[in-house]
Amino acid sequence: xxxxxxxxxxxxxxxxxxxxxxxxxxxxxxxxxxxxxxxxxxxxxxxxxxxxxxxxxxxxxxxxxxxxxxxxxxxxxxxxxxxxxxxxxxxxxxxxxxxxxxxxxxxxxxxxxxxxxxxxxxxxxxxxxxxxxxxxxxxxxxxxxxxxxxxxxxxxxxxxxxxxxxxxxxxxxxxxxxxxxxxxxxxxxxxxxxxxxxxxxxxxxxxxxxxxxxxxxxxxxxxxxxxxxxxxxxxxxxxxxxxxxxxxxxxxxxxxxxxxxxxxxxxxxxxxxxxxxxxxxxxxxxxxxxxxxxxxxxxxxxxxxxxxxxxxxxxxxxxxxxxxxxxxxxxxxxxxxxxxxxxxxxxxxxxxxxxxxxxxxxxxxxxxxxxxxxxxxxxxxxxxxxxxxxxxxxxxxxxxxxxxxxxxxxxxxxxxxxxxxxxxxxxx
Amino acid sequence: xxxxxxxxxxxxxxxxxxxxxxxxxxxxxxxxxxxxxxxxxxxxxxxxxxxxxxxxxxxxxxxxxxxxxxxxxxxxxxxxxxxxxxxxxxxxxxxxxxxxxxxxxxxxxxxxxxxxxxxxxxxxxxxxxxxxxxxxxxxxxxxxxxxxxxxxxxxxxxxxxxxxxxxxxxxxxxxxxxxxxxxxxxxxxxxxxxxxxxxxxxxxxxxxxxxxxxxxxxxxxxxxxxxxxxxxxxxxxxxxxxxxxxxxxxxxxxxxxxxxxxxxxxxxxxxxxxxxxxxxxxxxxxxxxxxxxxxxxxxxxxxxxxxxxxxxxxxxxxxxxxxxxxxxxxxxxxxxxxxxxxxxxxxxxxxxxxxxxxxxxxxxxxxxxxxxxxxxxxxxxxxxxxxxxxxxxxxxxxxxxxxxxxxxxxxxxxxxxxxxxxxxxxxxxxxxxxxxxxxxxxxxxxxxxxxxxxxxxxxxxxxxxxxxxxxxxxxxxxxx
Numbered sequence: 025x026x027x028x029x030x031x032x033x034x035x036x037x038x039x040x041x042x043x044x045x046x047x048x049x050x051x052x053x054x055x056x057x058x059x060x061x062x063x064x065x066x067x068x069x070x071x072x073x074x075x076x077x078x079x080x081x082x083x084x085x086x087x088x089x090x091x092x093x094x095x096x097x098x099x100x101x102x103x104x105x106x107x108x109x110x111x112x113x114x115x116x117x118x119x120x121x122x123x124x125x126x127x128x129x130x131x132x133x134x135x136x137x138x139x140x141x142x143x144x145x146x147x148x149x150x151x152x153x154x155x156x157x158x159x160x161x162x163x164x165x166x167x168x169x170x171x172x173x174x175x176x177x178x179x180x181x182x183x184x185x186x187x188x189x190x191x192x193x194x195x196x197x198x199x200x201x202x203x204x205x206x207x208x209x210x211x212x213x214x215x216x217x218x219x220x221x222x223x224x225x226x227x228x229x230x231x232x233x234x235x236x237x238x239x240x241x242x243x244x245x246x247x248x249x250x251x252x253x254x255x256x257x258x259x260x261x262x263x264x265x266x267x268x269x270x271x272x273x274x275x276x277x278x279x280x281x282x283x284x285x286x287x288x289x290x291x292x293x294x295x296x297x298x299x300x301x302x303x304x305x306x307x308x309x310x311x312x313x314x315x316x317x318x319x320x321x322x323x324x325x326x327x328x329x330x331x332x333x334x335x336x337x338x339x340x341x342x343x344x345x346x347x348x349x350x351x352x353x354x355x356x357x358x359x360x361x362x363x364x365x366x367x368x369x370x371x372x373x374x375x376x377x378x379x380x381x382x383x384x385x386x387x388x389x390x391x392x393x394x395x396x397x398x399x400x401x402x403x404x405x406x407x408x409x410x411x412x413x414x415x416x417x418x419x420x421x422x423x424x425x426x427x428x429x430x431x432x433x434x435x436x437x438x439x440x441x442x443x444x445x446x447x448x449x450x451x452x
Numbered sequence: 453x454x455x456x457x458x459x460x461x462x463x464x465x466x467x468x469x470x471x472x473x474x475x476x477x478x479x480x481x482x483x484x485x486x487x488x489x490x491x492x493x494x495x496x497x498x499x500x501x502x503x504x505x506x507x508x509x510x511x512x513x514x515x516x517x518x519x520x521x522x523x524x525x526x527x528x529x530x531x532x533x534x535x536x537x538x539x540x541x542x543x544x545x546x547x548x549x550x551x552x553x554x555x556x557x558x559x560x561x562x563x564x565x566x567x568x569x570x571x572x573x574x575x576x577x578x579x580x581x582x583x584x585x586x587x588x589x590x591x592x593x594x595x596x597x598x599x600x601x602x603x604x605x606x607x608x609x610x611x612x613x614x615x616x617x618x619x620x621x622x623x624x625x626x627x628x629x630x631x632x633x634x635x636x637x638x639x640x641x642x643x644x645x646x647x648x649x650x651x652x653x654x655x656x657x658x659x660x661x662x663x664x665x666x667x668x669x670x671x672x673x674x675x676x677x678x679x680x681x682x683x684x685x686x687x688x689x690x691x692x693x694x695x696x697x698x699x700x701x702x703x704x705x706x707x708x709x710x711x712x713x714x715x716x717x718x719x720x721x722x723x724x725x726x727x728x729x730x731x732x733x734x735x736x737x738x739x740x741x742x743x744x745x746x747x748x749x750x751x752x753x754x755x756x757x758x759x760x761x762x763x764x765x766x767x768x769x770x771x772x773x774x775x776x777x778x779x780x781x782x783x784x785x786x787x788x789x790x791x792x793x794x795x796x797x798x799x800x801x802x803x804x805x806x807x808x809x810x811x812x813x814x815x816x817x818x819x820x821x822x823x824x825x826x827x828x829x830x831x832x833x834x835x836x837x838x839x840x841x842x843x844x845x846x847x848x849x850x851x852x853x854x855x856x857x858x859x860x861x862x863x864x865x866x867x868x869x870x871x872x873x874x875x876x877x878x879x880x881x882x883x884x885x886x887x888x889x890x891x892x893x894x895x896x897x898x899x900x901x902x903x904x905x906x907x908x909x910x911x912x913x914x915x916x917x918x919x920x921x922x923x924x925x926x927x928x929x930x931x932x
Contacts, residue, residue, distance in 0.1 A: 055908075057907070057908060058534075058538075059714075059717075059907055060541070061712075061713055061714040061715070061716055061717065062712070062713045062714070062716070063545070064541075064542050064545045065510060065511075065538040065541050065542055066511070066709075066714050067511060067513070067804045067806075068510070068511060068512055068513065068534040068535065068537065068538045069512075069513040069514065069515070069534065069804050070513075070514050070530055070534055071502075071514050071515035071516060071527070071530070071802055072516070072517075073515075073517075073802055074517060077494075086490060086493060087493050087494075087495075088492070088493065088494040088495075089494065089495045089496070089497075090494060090495070090496035090497070090498075091496070091497050091498075091499070092497070092498045092499055092500060092517050093499065093500075093517050093518075095518075098497075098499075102497075105495050106495075109493055109494075109495060109572060110493075112571065112572040112573055113490065113493055113572055113573070113576060114490065114573065114576045114577065114580065116489055116490040117488065117489060118489035118490075118491075143533070143534065143537055144537070147537045147540065147541060150541055151540075151541055154541060163713065163716075165713065165714070165716040165717040166717050167717055167718065167907050169907075169908075195717055195718075196717070197716050197717040199713075199716055201713060205716075207717070268594075269594070272593045272594050272630075272632060273593060273632040273633075273634075273637055274593065274594055274630050274632060274637045275637070332489065332491075373720070373845065373846050374843045374844055374845070374846075375843070376841045376842055376843040377841055378841050378854070378872070378874075378931050379872060379931070380637060380639075381636050381637040384931060386841065386843050386852055386931070387843055388843065388845045388846075388850070390720075390845075390846055407845060409843070409845075409850065409852060409876075411852075411931040411932065445932070447682075447931070447932060448850065448852065448876055449850075450845045450847075450849065450850045451847075451849045451850060451878060452845075452847055452849070
């Protein structure tokens with residue numbers, strides 16, 4: 025039904041488009057989103073969003089237009105706008121033709137259970153979270169989203185792709201509104217993989233392990249990064265992983281392909297065969313998804329390369345359909361025993377780049393930080409600021425835990441890393 | 453068809469205690485040119501309506517882009533359904549809205565040249581010339597120029613009787629050059645912020661001259677020394693660096709929704725809790741922060757907010773003391789305020805209005821003082837221009853900011869450029885260390901485009917402003 029609506033919109037655009045080349049992309053998101061804070065719902069919204077984008081070219085002159093409707097009159101106006109931009113524009117020396125007909129990989133991104141999950145069932149989950157907080161006489165804040173997304177791409181050169189995906193996401197922060205705060209968050213393709221009782225149990229366990237934070241100073245510490253901290257820290261790497269910027273010497277990855285830049289037990293891949301992860305079968309500009317070893321055992325195997333730069337240097341373009349950091353089998357207990365002492369980090373906050381050339385970033389710990397010694401958690405400590413070089417941290421990985429589905433598109437393990445660089449303390 | 457009345461009549465017939473509808477059409481032009489390549493030339497129109505209802509003291513919100521009577525009614529019914537679901541969970545913990553009356557009014561941005569009417573070729577040629585100018589330097593390896601023009605046309609109606617039409621225009625040009633050698637890469641950006649104005653704002657900037665300066669300063673930075681270990685010294689910050697510093701360390705902590713813990717799961721909370729009002733020393737005596745949604749050319753100046761509350765001007769910090777918050781109709785009553793300060797804004801029609809930073813600025817110093825006099829009066833310090841890396845904790849206390857250009861000061865003179873400088877401080881240390889603010893001749897505004905907040909993430913614009921100011925004895929140095 026939705027695909028037919030998309031096809032009808034595409035027919036209108038094609039009928040009215042006289043450009044030499046075009047590419048049409050349509051997104052439709054049916055979303056339910058509820059925010060709650062301090063044991064009360066503060067925002068509850070639902071609706072369908074549509075984005076239609078048309079990119080056209082006359083020779084090397086390009087233009088594009090976007091609207092939020094499938095209405096015929098607006099589609100015709102959008103087509104005229106894109107065409108008039110292209111006609112008035114200067115030539116683009118880096119222009120690349122739209123994607124050709126391509127065989128796309130089969131992906132399974134939709135869960136029927138998520139599709140059928142009702143507003144009342146979402147309400148029940150929030151009710152459970154609030155009941156738990158009220159029982160503990162503290163406060164919970166969180167977000168639940170249920171998204172069903174349809175994506176359609178068609179080009180003048182014969183590319184046609186359609187994908188329908190589902191995502192359910194829930195985060196909960198439990199706080200005494202004084203010094204203790206713990207959080208769990210997770211998104212899944214299939215809502216059946218999300219058990220509210222298990223999440224609340226984990227949240228309670230993290231919160232109950234907190235004590236009044238003792239003061240520690242900045243310095244280098246052994247750290248156990250839990251999955252949320254791992255994804256936030258290492259996914260920042262992707263901001264610096266562009267092939268052009270590497271070749272131009274802007275980032276740390278100049279002349280890095282095939283070289284051992286990262287730690288030997290650090291591998292970052294994209295894998296379409298991971299059944300519990302979603303993976304877009306194609307990018308917005310029609311690059312088909314495939315499996316990639318971006319970094320294998322510390323060696324840089326691929327850098328992100330867009331279509332125009334790929335054409336310039338004569339390589340295949342790529343994109344990142346999903347992200348997996350390869351894990352191991354160590355438990356958190358084994359990690360705590362591996363080193364004399366250290367810190368368990370649940371999450372990082374406000375990560376910002378410091379130097380592209382050094383691959384260095386900054387950020388702060390959040391959602392509970394524990395000091396451990398001789399294999400056991402001793403107490404909570406104040407939050408800390410890190411200034412750290414991403415590949416340096418990867419070289420200091422001592423142990424890896426099992427891969428964990430932190431989101432519908434990413435799987436990462438818990439990591440034990442030695443000598444992580446904290447340069448400042450927070451006041452709480 | 454009068455969709456405004458259809459929505460409000462329907463909401464009231466279904467028992468809404470309050471309802472509003474925004475019919476909003478956001479037109480955006482984005483041109484992005486990188487290394488002489490036209491990466492992106494797009495015109496976007498996002499058009500639809502959002503309906504917000506309060507039922508049993510709880511909010512419900514639904515949106516649609518289909519303009520028929522049937523769809524408007526269906527959207528109201530959906531908003532009512534989600535409000536009723538919220539009320540069940542909230543179980544008597546209902547919202548009370550601050551008093552407001554209805555307004556029938558119009559507001560539009562004053563501008564001389566509509567940027568959407570400027571021929572595309574003229575804009576692209578200017579941007580290419582800037583690209584070319586910067587790439588003429590052998591050490592400049594990569595450049596880009598981004599131009600955004602936005603026009604927001606909005607009809608707001610509420611069950612209080614408001615019928616408000618606003619038409620707001622924003623323009624934001626910025627570009628960057630990155631210098632590269634064998635050992636390092638250093639970017640330098642030209643970014644004076646966005647403005648609620650037309651194309652005349654861009655024309656007054658002398659962009660080709662600025663492109664030369666930007667490229668040359670990137671190269672200067674490339675060859676400059678690092679500052680060494682962190683140590684305490686004086687910091688002189690220009691208005692563009694201060695814009696971001698006040699945004700993060702004053703603007704966000706004084707949003708009342710954050711103070712109340714409504715952002716606890718995501719963006720964080722605030723140290724500036726209500727018991728500190730009127731007694732907490734936020735800054736030194738000369739520090740006065742004004743919230744002002746009537747500021748000419750201000751990006752948050754829109755006549756009214758998305759609660760239908762008129763734009764206002766008030767002190768957020770007065771003579772160094774925390775004075776008031778930025779508030780909305782649903783947050784103000786929770787601290788005993790009868791009226792909202794008008795800080796409720798949504799980005800697109802499909803977004804729920806949230807508590808936003810207003811236009812917020814640091815008042816200029818009252819005594820005559822120029823940046824040069826300030827530098828001459830500084831023995832050991834660093835002068836920072838522009839913004840770069842920024843990071844602050846979730847309570848908005850501890851922060852680490854950088855800048856875009858750095859100059860070392862010794863005995864009242866700039867002695868050399870530096871690179872990769874950071875400063876680390878916290879609330880209340882930082883604003884209490886402010887001992888000098890240049891006078892109003894040197895006051896400049898900085899319009900922030902794309903302040904991210906909320907879930908789903910909304911991107912909002914607001915303007916900050918300051919004169920160059922000095923902060924004594926701050927930890928400044930490199931990243932280690």
